[in-house]
Amino acid sequence: MIASNIVSTGPTEPITVVRVTPIRMMASLIMKLGMTGTDKRENDSEDINGRTCLRKRREQLRRGKVYDDKERRSDHRQTGELLATDPLHRRLRKQNIKQVAEFMIAFLTPDWNSAHLRKRLVVPSSFTLAFTVMDCVLMYRLNLRVCLLVACVASSANAAPPKVSTKKDAPAKKPPAPFAWVNPIPAKQQLALLKHGTFTSSSLDVEVGYAIQLPPSYSNRDSNQRFPVVYYLHGGRPGSETKSIGLAPKIAESMESKQVREMIYVFVNGGPVSHYNIPNEPTKQGANVFIHELIPHIDSTYRTMADREHRGIEGFSQGGRGTMRLSLRYPELFCSAAAGGGGYETERLISASGGRESETLVFAKGDNTWDLARDYANNRTPKVNWMIYVGTQCFNYENNLAYMKFLESLEIPHRKIIVPDAKHSASEVYETKCLEIMQFHANNFGESR
Numbered sequence: 001m002i003a004s005n006i007v008s009t010g011p012t013e014p015i016t017v018v019r020v021t022p023i024r025m026m027a028s029l030i031m032k033l034g035m036t037g038t039d040k041r042e043n044d045s046e047d048i049n050g051r052t053c054l055r056k057r058r059e060q061l062r063r064g065k066v067y068d069d070k071e072r073r074s075d076h077r078q079t080g081e082l083l084a085t086d087p088l089h090r091r092l093r094k095q096n097i098k099q100v101a102e103f104m105i106a107f108l109t110p111d112w113n114s115a116h117l118r119k120r121l122v123v124p125s126s127f128t129l130a131f132t133v134m135d136c137v138l139m140y141r142l143n144l145r146v147c148l149l150v151a152c153v154a155s156s157a158n159a160a161p162p163k164v165s166t167k168k169d170a171p172a173k174k175p176p177a178p179f180a181w182v183n184p185i186p187a188k189q190q191l192a193l194l195k196h197g198t199f200t201s202s203s204l205d206v207e208v209g210y211a212i213q214l215p216p217s218y219s220n221r222d223s224n225q226r227f228p229v230v231y232y233l234h235g236g237r238p239g240s241e242t243k244s245i246g247l248a249p250k251i252a253e254s255m256e257s258k259q260v261r262e263m264i265y266v267f268v269n270g271g272p273v274s275h276y277n278i279p280n281e282p283t284k285q286g287a288n289v290f291i292h293e294l295i296p297h298i299d300s301t302y303r304t305m306a307d308r309e310h311r312g313i314e315g316f317s318q319g320g321r322g323t324m325r326l327s328l329r330y331p332e333l334f335c336s337a338a339a340g341g342g343g344y345e346t347e348r349l350i351s352a353s354g355g356r357e358s359e360t361l362v363f364a365k366g367d368n369t370w371d372l373a374r375d376y377a378n379n380r381t382p383k384v385n386w387m388i389y390v391g392t393q394c395f396n397y398e399n400n401l402a403y404m405k406f407l408e409s410l411e412i413p414h415r416k417i418i419v420p421d422a423k424h425s426a427s428e429v430y431e432t433k434c435l436e437i438m439q440f441h442a443n444n445f446g447e448s449r
Contacts, residue, residue, distance in 0.1 A: 013286070066207040066225065080102070091402055140201075179238035179272050182209035185245060193218065194248050196241075199297040208289060209269055210298075211241045213248045215255050215262035226303045228310035229264045231295070234327075235317030235341075236424065239270030239286060244319070246427055249353055252436040259435055261442035266298055275315070275322030279364050291330060309380070309446040312336035314437070316426035321369060324386075328372035331384045336444035338387040338437055341394050341424055344369060344403035370406070377410040385444045386414035389437065391422025391429060414441065 010143065181204075185196045194273040198207045215227055234243035244267050254260050268275075271286020278284035299306035313334045315323040319341030327337035328381040346357060351370040355363045366372070388409075390400040407414055428438075 030310045061300045089200050103418050128375050182207050183242045210268040213265040226305045227264045230303045230312040230441050233268050233275050233315030233319030233322045235319050237274045238272045239274050241267050241269040247430050250430050254435050260438045274318040308335050312441040314338040316340040324369045327384055328376050336385050336441045340389045341396050343396050345399035387440050389417035391419040396422040
């Protein structure tokens with residue numbers, strides 16, 4: 001008989017859990033027998049006699065003596081009785097039966113998938129399962145088919161936890177949207193001073209989009225005040241100027257509360273390969289479009305302080321890689337650079353392979369954070385103030401630490417921020433470190449004018 005129970009988990013979809021009731025009852029019975037069964041032969045002299053009898057039978061077998069079924073059954077029975085009286089085997093048998101029974105009962109309960117149950121439960125090995133079933137047959141004359149069924153159920157659980165079915169499967173991960181150079185700000189993310197703009201790229205002959213967060217004082221039309229600029233490079237591929245605008249509310253809040261100096265933040269569209277140039281592919285020159293076209297457009301269109309002493313760069317993940325790479329290549333453009341959660345192990349492999357990230361993605365030789373750092377270490381001018389930040393739960397955590405050590409070996413100074421428990425998420429980092437990162441840029445910029 002198979003019974004199905006619907007277990008409600010609150011607001012989520014109901015989960016169907018299959019429970020095999022007879023097998024669970026048998027597991028309980030085995031556990032009961034293993035824990036409460038008493039051995040009849042406790043006398044030491046009987047134990048010695050049993051051992052002597054067993055040795056004689058083995059000697060007869062070695063000498064080739066053939067005995068009938070009655071003697072064979074008697075021999076099996078005496079072997080079982082001998083095992084039952086052996087103290088070491090008795091303890092081992094009870095331990096194995098308890099372990100297997102507890103495992104089966106837990107496997108057949110709805111909360112098997114809970115992490116705490118799996119952690120405290122000892123999963124028996126295949127040998128223990130087989131040994132226990134044979135032991136039960138020998139000791140208690142249980143039905144062999146029932147024992148085999150119990151072993152099959154437990155063995156399947158030993159291989160993997162049961163798959164829990166739901167009425168509604170989780171939706172498949174959406175493929176990335178096709179690349180576009182212009183991506184308007186969604187209605188739900190629009191802010192008063194978060195604007196969207198475009199310019200015509202002379203190299204691509206297409207419109208290129210960007211998002212720009214203006215400081216609170218920028219709306220004063222009579223003001224001639226100019227502001228320093230931070231260019232923020234998004235993560236992921238392909239590029240879009242709206243990928244990182246979720247950080248804009250925290251940036252605006254920090255400036256409105258006057259906790260940090262007012263700055264302009266520009267959210268960059270990194271192009272098809274996110275802040276990289278692909279050799280011999282004119283439509284995939286995201287780094288060049290940013291450096292040679294977007295920066296001049298921003299300086300000519302908005303009230304910026306258009307010099308390197310008031311220009312910074314920042315990014316996360318792919319944008320963190322881009323931040324380090326472009327600030328190392330163009331130190332004459334940026335005085336402040338904050339790279340978050342970058343994949344420096346990938347950059348190291350690109351360096352080692354002469355520019356190859358994959359079979360289909362090959363960059364120019366030397367266009368990576370490792371080779372560019374070596375080149376910068378030979379000159380060290382002009383000075384760039386670098387920051388590297390990463391969360392301890394980020395999958396790039398270890399390779400960020402390795403890259404920091406690499407920079408130290410080159411004697412390239414940089415500031416470190418390790419964010420406890422933060423995952424690979426710019427939003428998680430900004431929840432606690434937004435003000436500190438913005439203050440880092442503000443301290444690196446010169447005086448206002």
